[in-house]
Amino acid sequence: MTKTLSKQQYLDFYYYMRLTRSLEERLTILFRQNKVVGGLYRSLGQEATAVGSAFALRDGDVISPLIRDMGAMLVKGVKPQEIFKQYMARDGEGTSKGRDLNIHIADMKRGFVGPISQLGDMVAVMAGIALASKMQNKNVVTVVYLGDGATSTGAFHEGVNFAAVLRLPMITIIENNGYAFSTPTKNQCLVEDFAVKAKGYGIPGEIVDGNDVVAVYQATCKAVERARAGEGASIIEAKTFRMLGHAQHDNQSYVPKELLETWKEKDPIKNYQAFLKKKKLATDASLKEMDEKILAYLEEEANIADLAPFPVPESSLEDVYYETQSVTQNK
Ligand SMILES: Cc1ncc(C[n+]2csc(CCOP(=O)(O)OP(=O)(O)O)c2C)c(N)n1
Structure with a gap:
C-alpha cells in the first residue's frame, strides 16, 4: 500500500x-x-536512492552502505563532521580513527555496518544479521546496497x-547506475533489468526510478x-546514473556526452524541487533558505x-x- 506522506x-x-550533495561538494573542495x-x-545523481530507501526504515534496522550511499548514513544519523573527519583520517567519535x-565507518547503534571494499561480500554479512534477528525475534530489517557491477x-x-x-528480512538494493568503473552494464550482464535476477532466487524483484525519492521510498x-x-x-533495482567518474581521479571520458545530457535532465534534486513547488510544499525562497542553512551548517x-587531531600512532594497537580494553589492561 502506498504510504501517505506529511x-x-x-x-x-x-x-x-541536498545535505548529501552539498556535503560531497564541500568534500571536493577539501580534496582539492x-x-x-x-x-x-x-553520489552525484544518485542521492534519491540512498535517501528514499533509508527513510523507509526504523530505528534498529541495519544498512550496509557503499560509496554512493552516504545519504542513507545521514538519514541514519551520521553527522557531517564525522564524514569530514573520516575522509581527512582524523581522530574522533564515529570515525575509524584513520584506519x-x-x-x-560503522555504528551498530545507529544501524550502519562499515562496508568492506570486496564487492558483494556485504550481502552475506547482511544476510547473517537478518538471520540473527529472525532467530532472536527482533524483527530487524537489513538493507544491503550495491552497484550493478557487484551483482556479478x-x-x-x-x-x-x-x-x-531462509526467508530472511533482507532487502537488496541494486543501484543500476550504468557503469562499474569504466565498464558499461551491458558488458558485464546480458539482462537489461537486474530486478529479473530475483526470479532465479524465487523472491520479488521490483524496478524503481532511482532518481525519484518518493518512488524509492514507497x-x-x-x-x-x-x-x-x-x-x-x-x-x-533502482535505475539511476553515476554523473561523475568512479572517483575524483576518473574524468569519465568513456561515458558518451549525450548519455550524460539525458540523465542531467533527470537530476533527482532539480526535479524534486519542481515537484515540491508544484505541490505547493515549497517556494523558490523557502528552498533557497534551506540550501543556505545547509551550507552554513556544513561550513561549521x-x-x-579540520581542527580535529590526527590519531596518535599508538592508537593503532587499540x-x-x-575486547580491546582487556587486552590493553593485561599488558
Ligand atoms: C570483488 C571486487 N572486485 C573488484 C573490485 C574493484 N572495484 C571497486 S569499485 C568497482 C566498480 C563497482 O561498480 P558497481 O558495483 O557498479 O558500483 P558503482 O561504483 O557503479 O556504484 C570495482 C570493480 C572490488 N572492490 N571488489
Whole structure:
C-alpha cells in the first residue's frame, strides 16, 4: 500500500538529498586542498536512492552502505563532521580513527555496518544479521546496497540465495547506475533489468526510478512490510546514473556526452524541487533558505573536523579486537 506522506516528510527528503550533495561538494573542495586522505567518491545523481530507501526504515534496522550511499548514513544519523573527519583520517567519535577511509565507518547503534571494499561480500554479512534477528525475534530489517557491477560476484549470488531460501528480512538494493568503473552494464550482464535476477532466487524483484525519492521510498516501504511480516527477502533495482567518474581521479571520458545530457535532465534534486513547488510544499525562497542553512551548517562541521587531531600512532594497537580494553589492561 502506498504510504501517505506529511509535508514535513516531503521536506525531509529534500533536506537529506541536498545535505548529501552539498556535503560531497564541500568534500571536493577539501580534496582539492589536499586535505582528504585517499580517494573521494561522489553520489552525484544518485542521492534519491540512498535517501528514499533509508527513510523507509526504523530505528534498529541495519544498512550496509557503499560509496554512493552516504545519504542513507545521514538519514541514519551520521553527522557531517564525522564524514569530514573520516575522509581527512582524523581522530574522533564515529570515525575509524584513520584506519580506513571514505565512508568505511560503522555504528551498530545507529544501524550502519562499515562496508568492506570486496564487492558483494556485504550481502552475506547482511544476510547473517537478518538471520540473527529472525532467530532472536527482533524483527530487524537489513538493507544491503550495491552497484550493478557487484551483482556479478559469486558472493552476491550466495548471499541473496541464502537470504531467499531462509526467508530472511533482507532487502537488496541494486543501484543500476550504468557503469562499474569504466565498464558499461551491458558488458558485464546480458539482462537489461537486474530486478529479473530475483526470479532465479524465487523472491520479488521490483524496478524503481532511482532518481525519484518518493518512488524509492514507497518501493522500499513495500519490501520492508514484506520483510517484517516474515515473507522474506526481496530485490529492488533502482535505475539511476553515476554523473561523475568512479572517483575524483576518473574524468569519465568513456561515458558518451549525450548519455550524460539525458540523465542531467533527470537530476533527482532539480526535479524534486519542481515537484515540491508544484505541490505547493515549497517556494523558490523557502528552498533557497534551506540550501543556505545547509551550507552554513556544513561550513561549521567542516571547520570542526579540520581542527580535529590526527590519531596518535599508538592508537593503532587499540580497537583491533572487540575486547580491546582487556587486552590493553593485561599488558
Ligand atoms: C570483488 C571486487 N572486485 C573488484 C573490485 C574493484 N572495484 C571497486 S569499485 C568497482 C566498480 C563497482 O561498480 P558497481 O558495483 O557498479 O558500483 P558503482 O561504483 O557503479 O556504484 C570495482 C570493480 C572490488 N572492490 N571488489
